[in-house]
Amino acid sequence: MARCCLLFLVASAALLQVASAKSLPSYITICKRNNKDDFAKCALKNTIDVQPHIGSGIPELSIPVLDPLTIPEIKLEQGSQAVNYKCVLDNVKLHGLSNYKFKELDAGIDDVKYIKGKVFFPSVFVESDYEIDGKILLVPIKGKGLYKGNFTNTLADIDIDCELVDRKGKQYLAIKEAKVKLDVEESVGNFGNLFNGDSTLAQATNRFINENAKDLQDETLPAVEEVVEALVTQILSKVFDALPYDELFPK
Structure with missing residues (x-):
């Protein structure tokens, strides 16, 4: 679930450079690439300066409403021995993304070009319609209803x-x-209406998932990370295609 969190914050760090100076909000600074250290400091400062505004979206930078962030659909599928399931999440809403903090932010501006960073989210609340079928840590899970989850640190x-x-x-x-x-x-987290409303099975399954959350993360996060990588690539590619490099990151 947390994959969507960083998608838009990575994008926002790059989007700070997209618009021309005339169309940029007054709280955003144009970052020039003539000095790597100054560029990184400027980009990090921008992530702080936009924070009071980013929850409600920044149209000038094509940044949507971030709190809550609404995702129409997410599909997850995994087929390992311990975890084998298909899950579709519809009308996903993520709350708390605007409370991010960049622990690190670096960008290569010379021959080797890159974006690196560590982003911390103290609390993210997720709610979504879901449909799932399969096994999680060898325990059967099947249902369709409302999912709610809290993700801390x-x-x-x-x-x-x-x-x-x-x-x-x-x-x-x-x-x-x-x-x-x-x-x-x-x-x-809690999957509502598991097993066609069988409360005994549903309570036992949700309890098992929460009690084994760390082991479950070890199994499921690689699949989630792959989806994040694809989405980050898609979003940032649109940003990079908008303007030539010298206009996106002026000297």
Whole structure:
């Protein structure tokens, strides 16, 4: 679930450079790439300066309402021995994303181009319609209803490699590879209406999942991270395609 958290915060750090100076909100600083250390400090300062505004969205930067962030659909599927399931989440709402804190933020601006960062979220609340069928830690799970979950102290580690590509005589930034690692200190969730409303089975299954949350994360997070990587690539590619590199990150 936490995958959506970092998607829009990684995007926002890059989006700070997209608009021209005339269209940028007054609380955003243009960051120039002539000095790597100054560029990183400027980008980090922007993540702080936009925080009071980002929850309600920043149209100038194409940043949607972030608190809550609404995702129409998320599909998760895994087929390991311990965890084998298919899950569809509809009308996903994530609360608490605007309370982020960048622990680290770095960007390569010379020959090797990259975006790296660590983003911390103290508390994220998720609610969504769901449909799931399969096994989690060898325990059967099947149902359709409302899911609610609390995720405490989540750290997202982001590593994106980029390159320059030529288009119509101009250079644009493109993503070569995006890697995301998630670490969730504590999670508690509830799948409503499991097993067609069988309260005994539902309570036992939800209790088992919460009691074994850490082991479950070890099994499920790799699949979630793959989805995050694909989404980060999709969003940032649109940002990078908007303007040539020299306009996105001026000297």
